[in-house]
Structure formats: structure tokens, C-alpha cells
Amino acid sequence: MGDKNVLEIRHLRTSFFTQKGEIRAVDDVSLDVPEGKITGIVGESGCGKSMTARTVLRLLKYPGKLVGGEILFDGRDLTKLTEKEMAKIRGGEISMIFQEPMTSLNPVVRVGKQVEEALRLHRRLPAREARRQAVAMLDAVGIAEAEKRAHCYPHELSGGMRQRVMIAMAMICKPKLLIADEPTTALDVTVQAQILNLMKRLRDNGTSILLISHDLGVVAQVCDTVYVMYAGRIVEQAEVCELFDHAAHPYTRGLLGAVSSLGSGAATLETIPGVVPNLLHLPAGCAFSLRCGECRADCAGHLPELRECAPGHRVRCHRIGEVSA
Amino acid sequence: MLLNIAKRLAQALLVLLGVALAVFIMLRIIPGNAIITMMGEHADPVIIDRMTEELGLNEPITVQFLRYLKGAVTGDFGTSYSMHRSVSELMGAAFGNTVKLALAAAIFAWLLGIVSGIIAAVRKNGLLDRLFMGVSLLGVSMPVFMTAMLLQYVFAYLLHWVPISRVTDWRGYILPAIALGWNSAGSIARLTRSTLLEVLQADYIDTARAKGRGQLGVLTRHALRNAMLPVLTMMAVQLSSMLSGAVICETIFSINGIGRLAVQAISGRDIPLLQGTILFSTALVILGNFVADSLYAVLDPRIRRGSES
Amino acid sequence: MTTNNELPNEELKLLSQIGEAEGPWDIFRRLARENKLALISFIIILLFVLAAILAPVLTPYRFDEMDLANRLKAPSAEHLLGTDEGGRDILTRMLYGSRVSLLVGVVPTVLSMLLGALLGILAGYLGGWVDALLMRLADIMLAFPSMLLAMVIMYTLGDGLINIFLALTLVNWASVARIVRSETLKLRESEYVEAARSIGVRAFRVMLRHILPNCVPSLIVLFTLNIPSAILTESSLSFLGLGIQAPDASWGLMVNTGRQFLYTAPWMSLAPSAAIMAIVLAFNFLGDGLRDVLDPYMKNS
Numbered sequence: 001m002g003d004k005n006v007l008e009i010r011h012l013r014t015s016f017f018t019q020k021g022e023i024r025a026v027d028d029v030s031l032d033v034p035e036g037k038i039t040g041i042v043g044e045s046g047c048g049k050s051m052t053a054r055t056v057l058r059l060l061k062y063p064g065k066l067v068g069g070e071i072l073f074d075g076r077d078l079t080k081l082t083e084k085e086m087a088k089i090r091g092g093e094i095s096m097i098f099q100e101p102m103t104s105l106n107p108v109v110r111v112g113k114q115v116e117e118a119l120r121l122h123r124r125l126p127a128r129e130a131r132r133q134a135v136a137m138l139d140a141v142g143i144a145e146a147e148k149r150a151h152c153y154p155h156e157l158s159g160g161m162r163q164r165v166m167i168a169m170a171m172i173c174k175p176k177l178l179i180a181d182e183p184t185t186a187l188d189v190t191v192q193a194q195i196l197n198l199m200k201r202l203r204d205n206g207t208s209i210l211l212i213s214h215d216l217g218v219v220a221q222v223c224d225t226v227y228v229m230y231a232g233r234i235v236e237q238a239e240v241c242e243l244f245d246h247a248a249h250p251y252t253r254g255l256l257g258a259v260s261s262l263g264s265g266a267a268t269l270e271t272i273p274g275v276v277p278n279l280l281h282l283p284a285g286c287a288f289s290l291r292c293g294e295c296r297a298d299c300a301g302h303l304p305e306l307r308e309c310a311p312g313h314r315v316r317c318h319r320i321g322e323v324s325a
Numbered sequence: 326m327l328l329n330i331a332k333r334l335a336q337a338l339l340v341l342l343g344v345a346l347a348v349f350i351m352l353r354i355i356p357g358n359a360i361i362t363m364m365g366e367h368a369d370p371v372i373i374d375r376m377t378e379e380l381g382l383n384e385p386i387t388v389q390f391l392r393y394l395k396g397a398v399t400g401d402f403g404t405s406y407s408m409h410r411s412v413s414e415l416m417g418a419a420f421g422n423t424v425k426l427a428l429a430a431a432i433f434a435w436l437l438g439i440v441s442g443i444i445a446a447v448r449k450n451g452l453l454d455r456l457f458m459g460v461s462l463l464g465v466s467m468p469v470f471m472t473a474m475l476l477q478y479v480f481a482y483l484l485h486w487v488p489i490s491r492v493t494d495w496r497g498y499i500l501p502a503i504a505l506g507w508n509s510a511g512s513i514a515r516l517t518r519s520t521l522l523e524v525l526q527a528d529y530i531d532t533a534r535a536k537g538r539g540q541l542g543v544l545t546r547h548a549l550r551n552a553m554l555p556v557l558t559m560m561a562v563q564l565s566s567m568l569s570g571a572v573i574c575e576t577i578f579s580i581n582g583i584g585r586l587a588v589q590a591i592s593g594r595d596i597p598l599l600q601g602t603i604l605f606s607t608a609l610v611i612l613g614n615f616v617a618d619s620l621y622a623v624l625d626p627r628i629r630r631g632s633e634s
Numbered sequence: 635m636t637t638n639n640e641l642p643n644e645e646l647k648l649l650s651q652i653g654e655a656e657g658p659w660d661i662f663r664r665l666a667r668e669n670k671l672a673l674i675s676f677i678i679i680l681l682f683v684l685a686a687i688l689a690p691v692l693t694p695y696r697f698d699e700m701d702l703a704n705r706l707k708a709p710s711a712e713h714l715l716g717t718d719e720g721g722r723d724i725l726t727r728m729l730y731g732s733r734v735s736l737l738v739g740v741v742p743t744v745l746s747m748l749l750g751a752l753l754g755i756l757a758g759y760l761g762g763w764v765d766a767l768l769m770r771l772a773d774i775m776l777a778f779p780s781m782l783l784a785m786v787i788m789y790t791l792g793d794g795l796i797n798i799f800l801a802l803t804l805v806n807w808a809s810v811a812r813i814v815r816s817e818t819l820k821l822r823e824s825e826y827v828e829a830a831r832s833i834g835v836r837a838f839r840v841m842l843r844h845i846l847p848n849c850v851p852s853l854i855v856l857f858t859l860n861i862p863s864a865i866l867t868e869s870s871l872s873f874l875g876l877g878i879q880a881p882d883a884s885w886g887l888m889v890n891t892g893r894q895f896l897y898t899a900p901w902m903s904l905a906p907s908a909a910i911m912a913i914v915l916a917f918n919f920l921g922d923g924l925r926d927v928l929d930p931y932m933k934n935s
Contacts, residue, residue, distance in 0.1 A: 091537035343774040
């Protein structure tokens with residue numbers, strides 16, 4: 001801490017406007033991505049973590065819409081930029097990799113060309129130089145025979161290779177911030193570990209990373225700071241060791257329980273009862289109260305603040321201070 | 326891939342053979358003697374006998390078919406009865422006119438169809454989308470003869486933009502091309518719109534945007550390349566069907582093409598000519614389908630280089 | 635569907651959610667609610683049907699009633715749509731012509747669907763040489779330019795309404811057979827047909843009870859889309875003089891006779907052309923709407 005932040009999100013709100021009403025996918029989210037660190041957002045699917053990531057690059061699809069808040073990057077508020085100015089930032093200063101390496105590459109364009117594309121767009125390099133750098137980058141992300149692979153079409157590569165291509169594509173312009181949306185979810189475990197190591201190497205070389213994952217194991221391996229999201233809101237934030245050792249929010253503890261009971265070989269799999277709530281019909285108060293084992297009568301009534309319970313550790317729960325962590 | 330194409334080619338040839346047989350049989354199960362149908366009820370029996378002999382109609386049907394096939398392979402489709410010229414010569418002359426009409430119609434249809442399809446997709450649910458899609462459905466639903474007559478009435482009769490009487494230079498092809506291309510433009514526009522909308526939902530479109538491509542770049546460099554694959558297939562099929570003779574259009578505008586030749590063969594009860602035109606047209610359609618399939622395989626790397634992965 | 639009784643409750647609930655267990659009436663209501671254009675089209679088609687049935691009541695003239703004193707008269711109070719070159723009332727001939735168009739739209743389409751569905755199921759389910767033979771036959775039929783094929787068949791059979799039915803059936807069965815075959819192939823591998831076979835249900839029963847009901851949505855869509863194409867083909871054939879012959883009335887034939895008087899009596903061809911377009915358009919809209927309602931996966935919104 002104490003370092004400069006590459007990205008500061010303040011009170012961000014993103015909603016889907018459907019016929020049945022407004023769905024608040026991202027509700028008053030504030031977070032910092034410090035320079036040269038990996039910051040994680042973790043939560044179940046549908047909690048708004050991917051929407052947060054997409055909102056940063058303003059890649060929302062209809063009927064999603066940015067409602068309010070600030071996204072401060074490099075002293076500028078991204079929410080105020082025009083589409084044209086935004087296009088200059090995407091891929092140049094902030095880039096993003098997606099969950100599905102199988103479908104995120106254009107099937108009819110050779111991968112070398114797809115990697116070069118951002119270079120030619122942002123740096124206006126001549127073809128030959130762009131190709132040279134693209135091959136070098138493919139090599140750097142661990143693709144053997146990069147020269148030859150650059151001529152392949154995506155379907156000719158394995159899933160792990162494709163995700164490496166995606167990373168090469170994202171890193172080619174040396175962006176200040178890399179947003180990785182579930183980069184390892186679609187891959188098998190050994191490939192997953194390789195990709196995570198690659199991301200750590202990128203961080204050690206100075207890239208700041210915002211990592212989105214539903215997998216606490218992934219987060220524990222690579223992240224420095226972690227934000228836990230639930231139903232569009234941040235419910236807990238802490239340094240990674242602090243979070244895993246002293247999880248305060250009942251939801252986080254539930255998530256950790258589900259993981260550790262798997263690891264310890266316990267006879268019963270611990271799960272969080274109930275399902276992710278319907279975002280159209282959230283309670284006025286704590287969204288987790290419907291599933292929370294420690295819920296009290298007034299929990300659903302009013303929304304708890306995100307309060308500091310230890311240095312650098314904030315949590316959104318009425319019962320903090322009462323329950324032991 | 327070469328093996329694939331060879332396999333498809335063999336299949337196409339097999340279908341062509343089947344077509345030849347089907348046409349041959351169809352034209353020989355006409356109730357009553359084919360010669361009488363051609364010459365009329367009160368023809369001289371001596372002439373009928375001589376004709377039967379000449380045409381080889383007294384031989385078994387298999388022999389007749391094989392002889393016809395042998396001729397067809399060498400480009401000899403027999404002699405037309407109503408026009409007293411060799412069928413292949415007549416078809417050669419007619420095909421030139423059909424090609425001109427088909428190319429003009431295809432270019433008109435494709436330009437109009439693709440452009441309006443793209444605009445409709447980009448402005449989905451907007452005013453232009455509704456307008457173009459309404460007009461294109463109108464296009465698909467209008468019979469060619471109606472379009473043709475409407476065009477004649479408005480542009481030749483009311484506005485005098487083109488002469489009413491048929492001219493043989495390029496101006497004579499403007500109205501026919503529009504009339505013939507109108508339907509195709511409608512279906513191309515609808516297909517372009519729907520495939521483009523589908524492609525625009527794909528993950529790699531997000532990737533392209535995340536790289537910093539603007540709307541135009543995403544469209545031209547990523548979306549269209551994928552969306553155009555099925556459209557190209559439809560274009561190839563449309564062209565071959567236009568080349569195989571636009572029966573109604575050629576009849577209305579008195580263009581001496583393959584389609585009109587077939588109509589003339591029917592009204593002249595001219596079996597060799599009818600047989601020739603049908604076989605020729607169908608061969609073109611089969612060729613068109615073959616080209617469309619191969620085109621798809623060549624343009625889509627997933628099929629082209631599928632064996633390597 | 636009676637088969638639903640064998641399903642456990644949860645699956646039944648699931649089915650009703652994804653729309654499989656909807657009755658025809660539910661589907662119609664959904665169509666009417668979601669797609670106004672399709673509803674209007676449906677009403678237009680109903681009006682055409684009524685006009686065809688009530689033709690003798692709606693008009694004081696007979697369809698072949700000549701009146702040489704009143705040739706080529708422009709629309710007026712006595713003749714709402716004018717008269718043709720024989721002084722016949724055009725509105726009257728339009729009403730009778732709608733009988734031809736509707737019959738030609740429906741009868742051969744039904745026949746070709748029955749034939750195509752039967753052959754398609756046989757090919758898909760039995761496979762082997764039956765499949766190969768039937769599909770090569772379908773390839774051959776599909777290779778013909780459909781207009782030319784219809785022309786040759788009409789030439790061989792001679793003109794007349796029944797022969798038009800036959801010609802259009804022969805032209806259209808192949809595409810139906812292909813669709814039903816591929817649907818059958820898909821379903822043949824599916825788990826519940828496997829399950830039915832594994833408990834010893836006979837092949838024929840499996841086909842009828844399980845495969846056919848699953849083809850119904852795509853067949854209905856195909857049905858509504860084949861009707862307009864059959865109507866167009868008939869009008870084109872009659873236009874070329876290969877279909878309905880005067881003094882019988884068919885819209886295509888009427889356009890053809892009108893063509894000679896295009897510049898002097900444009901109403902002669904205008905009215906039947908407009909009628910052809912209206913009914914074709916109505917069926918296309920209805921078919922589009924039905925496809926969206928019946929097949930949620932095909933719609934792109």
C-alpha cells in the first residue's frame with residue numbers, strides 16, 4: 001500500500017434496463033488497482049464482477065448502461081471520454097482478456113495478424129516491424145515455434161495456446177493495466193497453473209492486473225489484494241493473507257468453507273445454502289441476509305456500511321464486532 | 326481438401342447423370358406417341374413411321390438413353406424440330422443473352438441486398454432497419470412478372486426513361502435486371518442482416534473492441550469477414566439459378582435467353598430442344614451448388630485446414 | 635400429448651417452461667400477442683378464404699360471363715375493378731381466382747409434406763441403402779430449377795388444376811424430406827429415443843410416437859412458407875399459359891391476359907398482381923412469426 005494507484009473506481013453503478021425493470025448489476029462499487037500489483041475480484045457468477053470489468057473499458061452490451069460513478073485512470077475519468085477517445089485507450093493503455101479462449105479469437109483471421117492488430121492500430125507500425133514484435137510477444141508468453149504458430153488459425157491451437165495468444169494480444173502494446181476476466185476458467189488444471197505463472201511474471205515486470213475470478217484458489221495463488229462481490233456490491237476487501245486468515249463476512253467465510261472442506265477431504269461438502277438472489281427483487285438491506293446463517297431480524301431492513309474492521313480490511317456486515325472472525 | 330472437392334465433384338456428376346435420366350423418362354411417358362404429340366393428330370402415317378425411325382424411337386429405351394448420353398457428352402443434343410437448327414447452337418446463342426441478364430441482375434441484387442442488410446443490422450430495430458426489412462420482404466413476395474410489368478409501366482410508359490420497344494444494347498437490360506434481381510436482393514438483405522446480427526454477438530467482436538477497434542473497424546475487419554460466408558454461398562446459388570434461365574423475366578422482356586428457349590420448346594412441342602435446355606440449366610445449377618460448397622471450404626479456414634488440427 | 639403422462643413431474647414442469655407442452659391455442663395466443671404483423675396476416679388470409687368460399691354470394695356476375703358491349707371498362711360502380719377484354723367482371727374473376735390460389739397453395743403443400751415427411755423419416759431412421767437411394771433422388775429433384783421442372787411436368791401431364799397439384803407436389807417433396815431426415819437423424823441419437831428402444835418399443839412406434847411430434851414445429855413453419863411459394867409457382871405457370879386455362883380464372887392467367895392491355899387497361903393486371911402479392915406477403919409474415927414463436931433458439935433478438 002501507499003503506492004500509486006493505476007485505476008481508481010469510485011461509486012460505480014451499472015444497470016441493465018429490461019422490460020421487468022432496472023437490474024443493478026454493479027451497485028456503488030469503489031476499488032483501487034495499485035501499480036504493479038494483482039488485484040482480484042471474486043464472487044459467484046452473476047455477482048457483477050465481470051460487469052465491473054466491462055464497465056471499466058466501457059464494453060457494455062445493450063441493455064447494459066453506465067449509470068454513475070467515476071473511473072479514474074491515469075488522472076482521467078473514463079466515464080467522461082467519447083467513444084473515439086475510449087477506443088484509443090482500449091488495447092493501448094488498458095487491455096482485456098476474456099473467459100472463453102475458444103470463441104474470443106476471430107476464427108477466420110490468422111493469430112499472428114490478430115496479435116499485431118493492436119500494434120498497428122495504436123502505434124501505426126509498419127507491417128514487418130509489427131509482425132516481428134508479435135512473434136516476439138508470442139514467444140514471450142510461452143508459445144513454442146512462435147513464427148510458425150503466427151500463421152495458424154485459432155481452431156488449430158489448443159485451449160491453453162489460445163489463451164496465451166489472447167494474453168500476447170493484450171500485452172502487445174505494453175498496457176499499464178490488464179483486465180483478465182476469468183482467464184483460466186475454461187482451461188484444465190495444469191494449463192491453468194501455467195497461465196497463472198505467466199500472469200505473475202507479467203506483474204513482476206511491472207504490469208498492473210485486475211483479475212476477475214470465481215475461484216478462490218486462483219485468487220489465493222496470484223492476487224495481492226482481494227475484493228469480494230455479492231449481488232452487485234463489494235462485501236469485503238483485504239490483503240490476500242488477511243482475507244484468507246481472518247475472513248470477516250459470513251459470505252466470504254462460506255466461500256472459504258466450500259473450498260477448504262474440499263481440500264481437507266471432509267465427508268460432507270460445505271455449501272452456502274440457497275441460491276444467488278434475483279437482482280430484480282433484492283432486500284432493502286444486506287443482500288446476503290436471505291442466505292446468511294447469522295442473519296438477524298434487522299439485517300434485511302437496512303444496508304450495512306463498508307467498515308474497516310482491521311487495518312486495510314473492510315467488510316459490509318451488521319454483525320462485525322459481535323461475531324468472532 | 327482436394328480429396329473433399331474431388332468427392333463432391335463425383336457426387337455432382339452422379340446427380341447430373343440422374344437428372345439426365347429423369348428428364349429423358351419424363352419426356353417419354355407423355356400419354357400417346359411422342360411423334361403424334363409433336364406432329365399433330367392427323368399427320369401422315371408414313372411420315373410418322375419415318376420420324377420414328379429417324380429418332381430411333383422404336384429401339385428399346387435404354388439404347389435411346391445411352392445414345393442420347395453419348396451425344397450430350399460430345400455436345401450434340403440433336404436437332405430442334407421447331408427451329409430446324411442444332412440444339413447446342415441454339416443454346417449457345419441464347420446463353421450469351423442469359424449471361425448478360427444474369428450478371429446485370431446479380432450485381433444489382435448483391436449491391437442493394439448487402440448494403441441494405443448491413444445498414445439494417447447496424448441500425449437494428451431502427452427506422453432504416455424496419456424500412457429495409459419491410460421492402461425486402463415485399464421484394465421476396467413479389468412475383469417477377471409483377472415487378473417486371475410495374476417497371477415497364479412506370480419507367481417506360483409513364484416516365485419514358487427507357488424505350489418501350491425492346492432495344493438490344495445495354496439499356497435494354499436495365500429493367501430486366503432490376504426485375505430479376507429484386508427478389509434476390511430481398512433474400513440477400515435478409516440473410517446479410519441475420520448473419521451479421523449473429524456474428525456481432527460473438528465473443529471475438531468484444532475482443533476486437535477491447536483492442537481499440539472502432540465501430541467501422543470491427544464491422545469491416547472482423548464481423549463482415551465471418552458474416553459474409555453464408556451470404557457468399559447464397560450468392561453463388563443465386564447466380565447459377567439466374568444463369569440457368571430466367572423464364573418469366575426473359576419472356577416478358579423478349580430476351581432470347583435459355584429460359585425463353587425452354588418456353589418456346591414447350592409451345593413448339595420440341596422435345597430435343599426442351600431436353601437440351603433442361604439438361605443444360607440443371608447442369609448449371611449443379612455446377613453452382615458445387616462452386617458454392619467449394620467456395621465455402623476455401624474461404625472458411627475451419628473447413629479448409631480442418632484436417633491439420 | 636399422451637407421452638407426457640409417462641414423464642416425472644419435474645420434467646413436465648420443465649417442458650411447460652420451454653414451451654414444448656404448449657397446445658396450439660397457447661401458441662396462437664402467444665403469436666397474436668408478440669407479433670401484431672403475423673396476426674394481421676392471419677386475418678388477411680382468413681378474409682381471402684372467406685372471399686373464396688362466398689364468391690357466388692358476393693358478386694352478381696358469373697366468372698365466365700361475357701359482355702362484349704362492356705369490354706375493357708375502367709373501374710366503376712357496376713364493375714368495381716373494371717372489366718377485361720371479354721367484358722367479364724374482374725372482381726368476380728378475382729374472387730373465383732382466389733379459390734385456385736388457395737387450393738394450389740394448400741393442397742400440393744400438404745401432399746408434398748406428407749410424402750416428404752414419410753420418405754424423410756424412412757431415410758433417416760432406416761439409413762443404409764434406403765437412405766442413400768432416397769437422398770440421391772432428392773438431390774436430383776432439388777438440382778432442377780424448380781420453375782423449369784414444374785414446366786416440364788405440366789408439359790408432360792397437360793394443363794389443369796389436378797396436374798398443377800401433382801407438379802407442385804413433385805417439385806416440393808424433396809426439401810421437406812431433407813429437413814425431416816436431418817431432424818430424424820438428430821432425434822435418433824437422442825437419449826429418449828435410445829431409451830424407448832432399449833425398453834423394447836418397436837421401431838415403427840418409436841418413429842410415430844417420438845420422432846414425428848418433434849418435427850412438427852419445423853414442419854408447421856415450412857408449411858406456411860411453402861404455401862406462398864406454391865402460389866407464386868402456379869401464378870407463374872398460368873402466366874406462361876401452362877396452368878389454368880381460360881375461361882377458368884386464375885390470378886396468374888389474369889395478369890397474363892392483362893399484359894397485352896398493360897398501357898390501355900392497367901387495372902386488368904394490377905388487381906390480380908396485388909392480390910398475389912398480398913396473400914404471399916401475408917403467408918410470409920405469418921411463417922416468420924410462427925418461426926419466432928415455435929423456435930426460440932432461431933430468433934435473433
